[in-house]
Amino acid sequence: MAFTTDTTEASSSEERPDDLLGPGTAIAATLRSTLGPNGLDKMVIDRSGSVVVTNTGATVLDGLEIDAPIGRVIRNAIQAHARHVGDGTTTTALLVGELLDAADGLAERGLHPTSIVDGYASAVSHARDALDELSVPVDPDDERLGEVASTAVTGRWDAAATERFADITVDALRAVDCDAARLTIHAYAGGGLADSERVNGILVDVDSSSTTIDGFGTDDRRALADPTVALVDAEVTPPPSEASGTVTVRNPDDLAAVREHERAAGDRLIRSVADRDVDVLVCQKSIDDAVKTDLARAGVLPVERTRRDEFDAIARAAGATAVAAVADLDRDALGTVGSVRRRSVGGGAVIEFSGLPGESHESLLLRGGTPHVAAETKRIVEDGLAVARHAASGGGVVPGGGAGMMAVSRAVADRASSVDDRSALALEAFADAVTVVPRTLARNAGADPIDALVALRNRRHDGETAAGVARSGAVRDMFDAGVVEPVAVPARCLETAVRTAGLVLRIDETLDAEPIDGSEVDGDGRRGHAHGGDDGHGHRGGHTHGSGHTHGGEHGGGGHDGGYPWALSH
Structure with missing residues (x-):
């Protein structure tokens, strides 16, 4: 399905609340079918024709072109959640859409937006308590x-x-x-x-980090056993002349003398490394080409332009200390590892440091049929x-399959029954909204969502608090099925959804504004939009022309000009 929400022609004074809420429900509708183990794939096609087939909510969101400023605000919030939590992107999007939809109904019943936001915020605290009560502790050795x-x-x-x-x-x-x-x-x-x-061990990607190595060639069988490792956190070049001045070359003999001086300086640098019995010189920046060649000839493996995180990891793992210049190298700064070797992987190369005496390190080497599959x-x-x-x-962990959200729904609904003012309406709406997760899991599994919800409530009433929707669509104990998730995931999904929904609900209209960030008006005379709310904060948004195309389906195939179609599950 195509996903485009355009507010460029919206009236600044006649903006309706549902026009502001629409992007949230549209994003939720786009991602709904990807939730759970039975989630279908989306085919995302960018303007160049490149094709990505995925059912990962974060990947789909990354590929969407969203014209509506509110839609971009919601997407940014969900993406921030994905970066910090690592999972629950689709769940968060569904909750945002459901909470906004519920808020629309509450507003029609006369509830003020700030009352809805306060009610949702109150519900989150009860939700966290319910999840903590449902959770069980887990340690690193636990199955x-x-x-x-x-x-x-x-x-x-x-x-x-x-x-x-x-x-x-x-x-x-x-x-x-x-x-x-x-x-x-x-x-x-x-x-x-x-x-x-x-x-x-540590794998240093030669291509992605622009690392170069001399001395190994393309021979994967060659390895350095128990090499001494030195790390230099600067460029490695021949030392400059101590005296400044201008060199005038009048004849070939003068030029030969200059070159001999440079060679002598380079030789001193090479000897200073070789005399310390260094086998591998790892440099965070570049190494002079001539020096690099001479190091390799002297039996020293030069590794240059090593990525910062890899450079620091090698230092810790080898028990070495990085120095600012080759002249600062001494025995105390050197480290050692069990072996260093080159490996050819997928048309590229990596350097493998193994047998680490200092800090242990692990690397996962993943493979995929195409670059898209490998990246996904x-x-x-x-x-x-x-x-x-x-x-x-x-x-700790809680049972999956929507069991955690059912516990939240029950706890918040119980709280709503004990409240005697209008805030109970927001609590009840929240309790109903969070059931979107088990309902969607059941629908994606081919089961009737209403029947599944009734079965879940009956099982909870009978004390089966771990009951959730299994992959088959049946309701069963999720702990027994091995379907569990960290309590932090549903808790932060709820917190992000409530904060995002609250941000949107506090906006009452869209206003045309002069550029507020110093940017120029574009060629067709359009400017960004500022969104003013009753909290006094503006939210800047410009226009993006064109739309991304998202095609739902089972596993996509077929070619597309300029793109490379793939499906991870093929």
């Missing part, structure tokens, strides 16, 4: 940590691939004591998902890694 990762990636691959990726992700996380700084993920095209592996695989594994870290951080 439920694997179930958390598996739940996050279920529906993206078949059962065997899901189990494999969950296992290698959780094993790598445990190996680094759940420290994300000691775990890196690399994805390369040209192989199948089954070719993915976990590497005990990396995003999915990062989601699984993020939720596993949340679960292991001490917050």
